[in-house]
Amino acid sequence: MSASLVWFRNDLRLADNPALHAACATGGKVALLYILDERAGAASRWWLHHSLAALGADIVARGGTLLLRRGDPARIIPALAAELGVSAVHAARAHEPFWRETDRALDAALKPLNIGLHRHLSTALFAPERITTKAGGLFGVYTPFSKACFAAGVPEMLLPAPKVIHGLEVASDRLEDWALLPAKPDWAGGMRAEWTPGEAGALARLETFLAGPVQLYAEARNLPAQPGTAKLSPHVHFGEISPRLVWHRAAASGQGQGVQTFLKELLWREFSLHLLWQHPEIRRSPIRPEFVRFPWADNAAALRAWQRGRTGIPIVDAGMRELWQTGWMHNRVRMICASFLVKHLLIPWQAGEAWFWDTLVDADEAANGASWQWVAGCGADAAPYFRIFNPVLQGLKFDPEGAYVRRFVPELAKLPAACIHTPWETDPAILAHAGVKLGGNYPRPVIDLATGRERALAAYQTLKDA
Incomplete structure (x- = not known):
């Protein structure tokens, strides 16, 4: 044998x-x-x-x-x-x-x-060549791709774990010798508190999600202060749980609209893999070639402020600090932070992608590249470049009480909800009472939002004029 x-x-x-x-x-x-x-x-x-x-x-x-x-x-x-x-x-x-x-x-x-x-x-629900257009080509737009996936159906045969493995032994490296864990200073405390890597941790995370949060997922997934998302992405990325098992457990849970929305999110992951198959350089080169000429800015100080959550824009800073502390960021806030970097600051999306690659526990070549290109307007089925998230309006809509900002930007925690997303517009007496000193313990905005928006639109116009 x-x-x-x-x-x-x-x-x-x-x-x-x-x-x-x-x-x-x-x-x-x-x-x-x-x-x-x-x-x-x-x-x-x-x-x-x-x-x-x-x-x-x-x-x-x-x-x-x-x-x-x-x-x-x-x-x-x-x-x-x-x-x-x-x-x-x-x-x-x-x-x-x-x-x-x-x-x-x-x-x-x-x-x-x-x-x-x-x-x-x-590692995927479908083989790359399995989902094709009627003409036999590959999809470049999510909606028809997702419809084709639903029509194709995900096979239900799930394979059991082997009860016994007749192993072959040979010399092996020691895991500790690979030095994958941080040396001093130990920056992983927040990740240890948040995550349980491994197959058992993945199954527990899925069961917790399907036992409750999935029921409200369609709405709650946009509210970063609530436990409304599955937080399965790192487990699925490392393959500690198969996407097929996640799909069928969710589909069988009978939770209505929340499940349907969740399944569509799984298909966004699948679509990213589909795009990576077509565009191997998705992490580095824009899918829309005209964006090679985009007049990006070179602003190392602004990039550093964004990386460290010191932009002076509370919802952006909260997201970047969540990332730094836990190795993960809420998906709605990822879009806000990414839009602020590439549009208000005009910093190349590749710089943001590289930072996420180093700091995300779910850093995935397909999803990271495709998502950054989506926000930057240069990818397949991308948001148009002139769609520029206003981070203040996003904060007011999705974190109206400021609970998310208070958690990750504690120096603003005592500000009233009415002004926590705009401390630079807040009465100095209110700031003083809350212990906030702009330019001191909390920075002033690195850019005026209206100015940044106009600059971004002017930069985009240069592509259209060309």
């Missing part, structure tokens, strides 16, 4: 893992391997450490061992497969250009050894 090798990537789970299931179904011994993705940002590396620790413990409980290596997969895997007498390598199918190129190199390296590389649909 031949042995197999399972190469884990963004599928760090045992349940509904097609690559693992296929390998274990042979009845032979299985080598379970993870190779470090060196491109991960700091927050993602923190999450990865704990996710691998959880996966390793789950594997040991079933009789196997998780092997850890770092380096080039196209060199490591063929050598390991030959050493262990492996006849097949199983992995999740990748959408990311880096991994697609790696897979091609790995396949070429395995063929002379007569070892097959088998890639399985594991």
